Amino acid sequence: MTKFNGFLPGKQPTFAVYTQFISELLPLIDHVVELKVTLYAMWAIQQREGTFRYLLRRDFTANAAFLAGIGGEAALDDGLARACARETLLSTEVELGESPERLYFINTALGRTALEQVRLGLWPPGDEGLVEILPERPNIYRLYEDHFGSLTPMIADMLKDAEKDFPLSWIVEAMRIAVAKNALNWRFVQGILDRWQREGKGNAVDQRPDERDGKRYISGEYADFLEW
Structure with a gap:
């Protein structure tokens, strides 16, 4: 077992975890990769800017240490599938260039709105293979x-x-x-x-x-x- 050296001294960056994650979702998750994928998604989504935030598969694979820790890309795909089946993550596919791209949202009110906006076609292609999700119409x-x-x-x-x-x-x-x-x-x-x-x-x-x-x-x- 590789030991953890402890958190560094001083003020360190943090991210928010919903209390509901601890009280309701955590007891339901019975697969370690699903748990890791879920926590990573909650951290990664908070690194994004804008009202409607989402992740792509490459946002998970880009972190070599995380990918190695869950057992590779096959394990990642299994973890994503489990999180989506549980509806902790919501996903939909869009056509970007020559191949489809799957977007992953956290199942929050904003995530649900973003998913609906994308499914309604209210998004244009953005820079670097991303999409811009248009705001909900008044x-x-x-x-x-x-x-x-x-x-x-x-x-x-x-x-x-x-x-x-x-x-x-x-x-x-x-x-x-x-x-x-x-x-x-x-x-x-x-x-x-x-x-x-x-x-x-x-x-x-x-x-x-x-x-x-x-x-x-x-x-x-x-x-x-x-x-x-």
Whole structure:
């Protein structure tokens, strides 16, 4: 048995381990290579920068001492497979150049979000064979796609402009009013926002259009384009 000489004196670099790892995950891991791979991944992921962090297989193989300590690349692949089967690590494959590349995420809230973003195709190739994971789209973009239709570049620009001009809560509420009235077009939402800004949000903005005189619910620049 090779003995450990002890930790060096003075302040040494450290990394964080979730308390849940000790209380819940550690008792479940019954394979030493899986344990080593899991701990190495937790350390290595914290050496990365950015909101959405991931590891590649080469991040494990690049550490010769670690690789020798677990028994080589075959053992590494077995350890990664076990950690993924347990869902301590999450993984997905992307096409980079001529060959696919597998990305590994820690199963945290950010890791799950990153995995979903990659699976949705929200990533471009980056430098040195890496990928850039795009941030999760704001709530109004998802709300539009869920209830109004496809997010075209023109609509995306309108949403961006709306974010600059109005509070997010206003936009979400106006979209929900449009959904409730089955007026599923952005002009209707824009009309509500314009009226709130012009007349004050406290007015009765969700009243039905006056059918007696043919006046539309929304007045102003977009009134002639509203679809009922």
